[in-house]
Amino acid sequence: MTPTDDLTHLYQRMLRIRRVEERLRDLFAAGKLPGFLHLSIGQEAVAVGICDLLGADDTLASNHRGHGHSLAKGMDLTGFFAELHGLPGGLCLGRGGSMHVADDRIGMIGANGIVGAGLSLAVGSALAHQVLGRQAVAVVFFGDGARAEGLLHESLNLARLWRLPVLFVCENNGWSEFTPGHIGFSGSTPKLAEAFSISYSQADGNDVLAVRESAGAALQAIRAGQGPWLLECITHRIRGHYEGDGQKYRPGEQLVAARALDPIDRVAGRLREAGVAQAQLDAIDQSVAAEIDAALVAAQG
Secondary structure, three states: OOHHHHHHHHHHHHHHHHHHHHHHHHHHHOOOOOOOOOOOOOOHHHHHHHHOOOOOOOEEEOOOOOHHHHHHOOOOHHHHHHHHOOOOOOOOOOOOOHHHOOEHHHOEEEOOOOOOOHHHHHHHHHHHHHHOOOOOOEEEEEEHHHHHOHHHHHHHHHHHHOOOOEEEEEEEOOEEOOEEHHHHOOOOHHHHHHHOOOEEEEEEOOOHHHHHHHHHHHHHHHHOOOOOEEEEEEOOOOOOOOOOOOOOOOOHHHHHHHHHOOHHHHHHHHHHHOOOOHHHHHHHHHHHHHHHHHHHHHHHO
């Protein structure tokens, strides 16, 4: 695969997540989806950059903002849509919904509505990999708001004590629901890793190549038996904490800055600089839209 083909592949995967969530946004606004909806628009580079390196045997635990992680891991789109509609054909028979979607056939052990709850699931999965002699890694995504949760500290401690094959991914978008992250946590992510003697690295979460490079180094070390790793991805949340959140607590200039760092626009710009025609990018967009249309029809039929 050439560098341009590789970047096109990443672009398609990120755009697919974005277009799915935009469709979910519209369906929710029309009153066609039950429950709450938390979108990861603006954070697609983290999900794709990491999941692009995972295999079928690797496991993944997510959080309340988990659509991107689920789709990047390979979740069936028709079953995903049916689940979010609360239909029996959903991956969890319509009982999990947006915040609790899971599919153990692809190693997606679950999104979670409780802050940080996926951490212990991933540690348990990593322990299973180790005990059963699998050459697999467990990955868990959590937000910066979970850094003050006791469960994170317990999970880091056990993972280090037992040298478990687990990658902790902090998606630091700067907000713990409606509160700036630094107000709710008195420490720092690097110091948190240091306290438990866990390897740490940081990546630009708006750059899919930077995320994948950092994740690649971490996963290589973990697979070599060097124990857990904490990767912090600095990113931005473009939408509110949940759909319907007007973000009045957030300075307008910050929202403008977040949109200017859109990870998908960044990749599209690189592709155009590499000589990829806009017509080809439009064709990818049209293909993604057609896939979403077909999946929605199948899910609702």
